[in-house]
Amino acid sequence: GAVVSQHPSWVICKSGTSVKIECRSLDFQATTMFWYRQFPKQSLMLMATSNEGSKATYEQGVEKDKFLINHASLTLSTLTVTSAHPEDSSFYICSARPQGYTFGSGTRLTVV
């Protein structure tokens, strides 16, 4: 079946630094990847839609300059949290099509 790999699974960073999260489709090509965020005991909220070779589409309220998304190839999308602050601490998850809606294992980001 379709596998989406996400790395790292957890990361702790200092406030003001940047963190990059990778999302890879291992056995299929993903023209579109989605980035979600989940706060504790909350639903998964879509942050942005990442399209290979073009700019990402951000959901309302998501700062595109803070959450940089790059989808340079059909198997890799990256999310960079720039100048991270403690309120950015969350669980970030990617998903990819066209193999159904398969999710990565998620990245727990803690900003201290």
Add this chain to the structure above:
Amino acid sequence: DQQVKQNSPSLSVQEGRISILNCDYTNSMFDYFLWYKKYPAEGPTFLISISSIKDKNEDGRFTVFLNKSAKHLSLHIVPSQPGDSAVYFCAATIDSGGSNYKLTFGKGTLLTVNP
């Protein structure tokens, strides 16, 4: 505006009995619905889905029912097992033509299956 609603934050059932998880939606454009199982600090695991052209889909112990007129779907797990204990998310999307449309999630229901 919450387009997908799971009104029960938690559900507790006995092992071997049926678990019924409910989900309501408001957007009539949604035509594809999915259920995911999720553990803390892990990504959601796909369980079962249903297209709006059907009213029932079954896969092993899992059955999803869709009532389009009521904009309601439910997930039945029979028989429930302790390993089913997790948070279950209902999700909906517009899948017509295979478009890459986003998933909209409910807030989840924590299912606890007691031995």
